[in-house]
Amino acid sequence: MTVQPLPELGSSKKLRVVPLRGRIYNISEGGICLITSRPIERFSVLRCEITVGEVPLRVATLMQVRWTRKQDIEPERFLSGLEFLL
Secondary structure (H helix, E strand, O other), X not given: OEEEEOOOOOOOOOOOOOOEEEEEEEEOOOEEEXXXXXXXXXXXXXXXXXXOXXXXXXXXXXXXXEEEEEOOOOOOOEEEEEEEOO
């Protein structure tokens, strides 16, 4: 999965868009738990592209970060809870 932060509505400051790749830990009707190499800012809105297996098709959606914490099993990785917005 690839995520990109979106600028806040009404914000005039430039946002440096750096896509972040992550691995889906689990997925539910309400959201996704994502493992990444760096933390994602809480409450940020993200444009997400979900890839399924080796298929070249990507599913795009909007999500909001609800929480982020350091992962226990791999301390150099972060676990984030993302909620579907669209």
